Amino acid sequence: MAGSILLQNGTVLFHEGNNVKFLHNHDVLIQGNKINKIGRGLQPLPNGKLIDCSGKIISPGFIDTHHHLWQTQLKGRHGDQVLTDYMVSGMLQSFNYEAEDMFWGQLAGCIESIDSGVTTVVDHANLTYSPEHATEALRATASSGLRTIFCYGVMPRLKKWTSEFEIDKEVFPGWWHSTLETLAKAQPFGKERVQLGFSFDLFKLPREVVTEVWTKCRKLGLKILTTHYSSPAMPNSIKMLSDYGLLDKDIIVSHANNIAEVDARTLVDHDVYISSTPETELQFGPGDVVAFRDDIRSHASIGLDCHSTNSTDLLTQIRMCLQYSRAMVAVKSWEQEGKQLPKLTIKLEEAFNLGTIQGARAVNMEDQIGSIAEGKLADIIVFDTHSPAMVCAAEENPLAAVLLHASVRDIETVIIDGVIRKEDKKLSQIEILDEPNGKVESKISWSELSRNLLDSRARIKKRGEGQDFAVAKKALFGGA
Ligand SMILES: [Zn+2]
Known part of the structure; x- marks a missing residue:
């Protein structure tokens, strides 16, 4: 209280x-x-x-503008993996989660964030296998005490995954829409700490489908709309959103690796922020970390992405981003100016702001959070x-x-x-709540939570037995 x-x-x-x-x-x-x-x-x-x-x-508490909070049970899997491996052994694993597993994974992800000094998270919740998956993840989020924008997601849902692999062709089933509408009406949750947003990456869908669902989310009053973007690996969603007349300051673009100058300018012109996630970006191989690039640094914030892969604290993320970016400036300076020690143009203050006031600006809450x-x-x-x-x-x-x-x-x-x-x-x-906005049902300690988590991990692992990763990769990436 x-x-x-x-x-x-x-x-x-x-x-x-x-x-x-x-x-x-x-x-x-x-x-x-x-x-x-x-x-x-x-x-x-x-x-x-x-x-x-x-x-x-x-x-001020740190603000993490890109995270998948449900993935706790997958920790330790991805140490020697690149993006295409992670997509199969990480992102697609929501198929092996039941709603209860979502609850424990999400709760532990939130608590790890709190432990590490993160007070607000934009959660790219690509976990919606059923209404219960979404509501259990939301209940966990509200119970945790973390300030969150829970970005209800749409992603490829699997119908079958053994030695065969099949993606559900119905992208937006009826329950997906009705759950979204119910949650939008019921929000905010957890004494107003938890607001609803939307996460979406399916830019291969026709323009009218994309426009319809993004417009609907805005009509429902969703706080933040977020999408992954990395050039040239993904369709140019920045250009598409701009062309479709949908680009606005309620959007956060995560990663934006190798973003073209013209697209960076488009984002800045529309007051849209990016979220760099240095640790996953440096490992997974999508390209350059751009938070301190001159054409986008006024509109950069920082995120964590996958706590299944790396540390959750923004201290590490900010430090990694700062020193990596300083090194890149130096590399350029040595290449272009000969044997000259570069000037240090990226300062501690700007790095601190990346995880505080810039995060607040990214979520349009500068008047509420991000500074003392x-x-x-x-x-x-x-x-x-x-x-x-x-x-x-x-x-x-x-x-x-x-x-x-x-x-x-x-x-x-x-x-x-x-x-x-x-x-x-x-x-x-x-304090575990009986529903996202409900009464306190019980209280548990971290050690009790960790026991539930370990049991859940074993169940997820068991469900995954016999699932062919190579078949999944081939279906997703054409044999990569
Ligand atoms: Zn991500």
Whole structure:
């Protein structure tokens, strides 16, 4: 239950536009689900909670703009795989999930995000095998405490997968539409933390089909519409959306590897953001990570993509994106300017913004999240700066401490919507709801959740026995 919390005497990472200031020895007073006041010498409210932040860093929670939260049970599979392998051993595995498996996978994906300091996720929920798959994933999301835009998806659903492989030809069955309509009417969920969006990648469908479903989602009031894009591997959905008159600022384009300059300009002109996901992009082979490319960096945010493949924390994603991009600038400089050390043009502040205020802009919630400001929602994390990793760094430069030294273990407190979800480096109990907007049905700890997850993983593995990956790959990619 959200009450009042006073974060006392910490170093607040405070945004003024795109600049991040360090407010030393400052307090942050949270009342209900909002930040009430930032200042010095603030007093806790009667019956309010006091957290001593002396020597600690108080940061806005991170915003992950592209993730598939259901995939927890698939962890460990993809270490030596490229995109086409992952599509079969990862994405298509929703076929082997029953609704209950979706619940546990989704809940654990949300909790891992919270543990790692992520407070908002755009969930590309390509999991809709049945109404129950969607509602169970939504119930898990609402139960977790994470702020989420659950992007109800449409994807290739399988009818059969043994030594043979068959995709259901009916892309939008009746239940898909009626579930979408019911959920759209019932949203938001989880005390307004969870809003509904739409995820779609099927740009090979005829123009009128694409236009009809995107228009419908907007009429239903969906918050964000999201799609994967990578050039030249996928159809040019940016051009198509533009040509179809559908491109608007409620869209997030994930990846955008190798995006053409003309398409980058189109996105910027329409105020559409991209989500770079460095760790999957660097491994899976789709091409360049473009978040800091000059023609798109004003409209870049950062995402995680697959926690089945890699780490969930945005600290790692931001660090990887920053240093990779700096290296690429250097490579270009050495090639074009001879033996010259390049100027460092990508700074820590911009990298921090990628995971905070830029994420808020991407989801059109800059007035609510993405920075610590009076009146904004209380999505805040606290770093322990006296840890072996962070000690001394925070005294010198708090942004360097967070972006170059910290790891998940240094994130001591996570507050989302004014509710403490992690305290003293331990996850809080999880309140399981009886439906996405319902009453608390039970409470479980992480260790209980992990046991359910392991059982679910075994069931999924068993269902997958005898499924021929080569046949699936051939059907999807023509023998790649
Ligand atoms: Zn993805």
